[in-house]
Amino acid sequence: xxxRVYYEDTDAGGIMYHTRYINFCERARSELFFQRDLQPxxxxxxxxxxxxxxxxxxxxxxxxxLLEVRSEVLKTKRSSLILRQEIFRGEEKLFGxxxxxxxxxxxxxxxIPEQFLxxxxxx
Amino acid sequence: xxxRVYYEDTDAGGIMYHTRYINFCERARSELFFQRDLQPxxxxxxxxxxxxxxxxxxxxxxxxxLLEVRSEVLKTKRSSLILRQEIFRGEEKLFGxxxxxxxxxxxxxxxIPEQFLxxxxxx
Amino acid sequence: xxxRVYYEDTDAGGIMYHTRYINFCERARSELFFQRDLQPxxxxxxxxxxxxxxxxxxxxxxxxxLLEVRSEVLKTKRSSLILRQEIFRGEEKLFGxxxxxxxxxxxxxxxIPEQFLxxxxxx
Amino acid sequence: xxxRVYYEDTDAGGIMYHTRYINFCERARSELFFQRDLQPxxxxxxxxxxxxxxxxxxxxxxxxxLLEVRSEVLKTKRSSLILRQEIFRGEEKLFGxxxxxxxxxxxxxxxIPEQFLxxxxxx
Numbered sequence: 400x401x402x403r404v405y406y407e408d409t410d411a412g413g414i415m416y417h418t419r420y421i422n423f424c425e426r427a428r429s430e431l432f433f434q435r436d437l438q439p440x441x442x443x444x445x446x447x448x449x450x451x452x453x454x455x456x457x458x459x460x461x462x463x464x465l466l467e468v469r470s471e472v473l474k475t476k477r478s479s480l481i482l483r484q485e486i487f488r489g490e491e492k493l494f495g496x497x498x499x500x501x502x503x504x505x506x507x508x509x510x511i512p513e514q515f516l517x518x519x520x521x522x
Numbered sequence: 523x524x525x526r527v528y529y530e531d532t533d534a535g536g537i538m539y540h541t542r543y544i545n546f547c548e549r550a551r552s553e554l555f556f557q558r559d560l561q562p563x564x565x566x567x568x569x570x571x572x573x574x575x576x577x578x579x580x581x582x583x584x585x586x587x588l589l590e591v592r593s594e595v596l597k598t599k600r601s602s603l604i605l606r607q608e609i610f611r612g613e614e615k616l617f618g619x620x621x622x623x624x625x626x627x628x629x630x631x632x633x634i635p636e637q638f639l640x641x642x643x644x645x
Numbered sequence: 646x647x648x649r650v651y652y653e654d655t656d657a658g659g660i661m662y663h664t665r666y667i668n669f670c671e672r673a674r675s676e677l678f679f680q681r682d683l684q685p686x687x688x689x690x691x692x693x694x695x696x697x698x699x700x701x702x703x704x705x706x707x708x709x710x711l712l713e714v715r716s717e718v719l720k721t722k723r724s725s726l727i728l729r730q731e732i733f734r735g736e737e738k739l740f741g742x743x744x745x746x747x748x749x750x751x752x753x754x755x756x757i758p759e760q761f762l763x764x765x766x767x768x
Numbered sequence: 769x770x771x772r773v774y775y776e777d778t779d780a781g782g783i784m785y786h787t788r789y790i791n792f793c794e795r796a797r798s799e800l801f802f803q804r805d806l807q808p809x810x811x812x813x814x815x816x817x818x819x820x821x822x823x824x825x826x827x828x829x830x831x832x833x834l835l836e837v838r839s840e841v842l843k844t845k846r847s848s849l850i851l852r853q854e855i856f857r858g859e860e861k862l863f864g865x866x867x868x869x870x871x872x873x874x875x876x877x878x879x880i881p882e883q884f885l886x887x888x889x890x891x
Contacts, residue, residue, distance in 0.1 A: 403679065405672045407541075409534035411585045412809050416530055417794070417818045418787035425786070426651045433649065433709045440781050449786040452823045459817075462534045463679045526802065528795045535686050540671070540695045541664035548663070549774045556772065556832045563658050571705075572663045577698045586802045653785055657778035657831045664776075708780045 400427045404464045414459035420494040421454060424484040427468035428500075431518055445504040447515075450479065454496035464488050472519050473497065478508040480519060523550045527587045537582035543617040544577060547607040550591035551623075554641055568627040570638075573602065577619035587611050595642050596620065601631040603642060646673045650710045660705035666740040667700060670730040673714035674746075677764055691750040693761075696725065700742035710734050718765050719743065724754040726765060769796045773833045783828035789863040790823060793853040796837035797869075800887055814873040816884075819848065823865035833857050841888050842866065847877040849888060 402423050410416040428447075432439045440446030460466055467487045474481040479501045486494040502511040525546050533539040551570075555562050563569030583589055590610045597604040602624045609617040625634040648669050656662040674693075678685045686692030706712055713733045720727040725747045732740040748757040771792050779785040797816075801808050809815030829835055836856045843850040848870045855863040871880040 403672070403676070405668075405675055406533040406535065406685070407539055407668050407671070410529040411532035411534075411536050412529065412815070413534050413536075417821075418530075418790045421787045421790070422651075422653050425653070426649070429651055429709075430649070438709060439652075446781070448828075449825050451825070452786075452821065454821045454823075456818050456820070463675075463684060526795070526799070528791075528798055529808075530791050530794070535692070540698075541667045544664045544667070545774075545776050548776070549772070552774055552832075553772070561832060562775075569658070572702050574702070575663075575698065575700045577700075579695050579697070582694075586798075586807060652779040652781065653787075655780035656775040657780075657782050658775065659780050659782075662776055 400430055400468050402426065402466050402468065404460050404462055404466065406462065408460075409462050414461055415464075417456060420456070420460070420486055421452065421496065423466065423468055423486060424470070424496060424498070427470055427484065428482070435518065437514070444506060445502070445509070447480075447500045447502055449498060450501045451499040452496055453498075454494070456494055458491060458493045460486070460488060460493050466493070475511075475516060475519075477510055478502050480511070482519070523553055523591050525549065525589050525591060527583050527585055527589065529585065531583075532585050537584055538587075540579060543579070543583070543609055544575065544619065546589065546591055546609060547593070547619060547621070550593055550607065551605070558641065560637070567629060568625070568632070570603075570623045570625055572621060573624045574622040575619055576621075577617070579617055581614060581616045583609070583611060583616050589616070598634075598639060598642075600633055601625050603634070605642070646676055646714050648672065648712050648714065650706050650708055650712065652708065654706075655708050660707055661710075663702060666702070666706070666732055667698065667742065669712065669714055669732060670716070670742060670744070673716055673730065674728070681764060683760070690752060691748070691755070693726075693746045693748055695744060696747045697745040698742055699744075700740070702740055704737060704739045706732070706734060706739050712739070721757075721762060721765075723756055724748050726757070728765070769799055769837050771795065771835050771837065773829050773831055773835065775831065777829075778831050783830055784833075786825060789825070789829070789855055790821065790865065792835065792837055792855060793839070793865060793867070796839055796853065797851070804887060806883070813875060814871070814878070816849075816869045816871055818867060819870045820868040821865055822867075823863065825863055827860060827862045829855070829857060829862050835862070844880075844885065844888075846879055847871050849880065851888070 408415050408419045470484045473483050482498050501508050531538050531542045593607045596606050605621050624631050654661050654665045716730045719729050728744050747754050777784050777788045839853045842852050851867050870877050
């Protein structure tokens, strides 16, 4: 998944604002759902929520850069997933994070539905 | 209402990103509701939506600036309001807009409830 | 230019936050520059700034929508441009605005360089 | 430091978008500088950059919530700082993170100036 850095993503330091990297990773996760006509959250309050993020910033992205988000599943548990997501500019890694997502149903951690498990490995 | 300009509000041009002025005006409108323990939108789908904005940008705001949003009602109709909202840094006007808000109930323009009319003049 | 609506673009009202439409139009303008390896602002403080926006909101965009921004030049003056930019979901127009951009060089309105004039009509 | 949750901070899930917690912590750090008429980044390219974030999300914040950011220095090294920043709604902790900031001068990790060290403990 390719994402362009626009003015709204940068700050007065002249580089991309630090949480935009994490937003870009969320776009990549949501895109997995949208491309299957699914939504990350269902109307009944069930869906994935972010529990934990461990992020490292290696090098700054700049206005106009075309970035690529790469995602892989590190571990699957009954009601949670650990993903590694990294952002590259060409072959240079700018950012990496591990993120723990928990699946909630009616506000409680619940077994991840089969349909979601099947595609999280495929990005 | 005083609002500080933080990094997230600026862009690589070194100044505040242009739509943040409009966001700051929305904060000022919402604050009127929150301070009365009300919400701009109710859970049943009724509430105010933005119909039209006419905005003029006079001078840029910068990182760390402390801005003030001033709001006044220009006109009240059955189901809509026209507000003027301006942003100042000290006595210098940086931004001004006129905004038309429509009150929707179940997705249709509807009479503005009395409780909302009463406080929109008082900012 | 196609743009997806992600979580970060929506708000608790369940629809796209109103200024995101205006951001999406800015992305479309900047994309014209990036695709020619140009930048909307040069390091020496010259570039286009937003002077005036008149925006109308027709219908809300929702999470996961794939939107299209269409842009055309309405008028070209010595140091400013008027553009019309509209956002469609399929054939439905959700948003339209007219925007006045002024070209600044060293902080003052200046003649728009030929290279920029030539491509603003081509989106 | 008290921060209100506005529409722009929420998403279609009805709660605060996950990276906004991290933005709010950045506001609190920047406020330390602004209140002393200092800037987190100087014009010559020196200043603090984010190197690493480890964030945990305990409970969601909602539209209109008034949140408090509490910050403390965990460790000070020659050219870097580790801070703990937490976000509370009343006495309930919603979010916590440890963040590593590195001080750069001309793009290289450098000794943190005395004036900055002195106030980072005082929030």
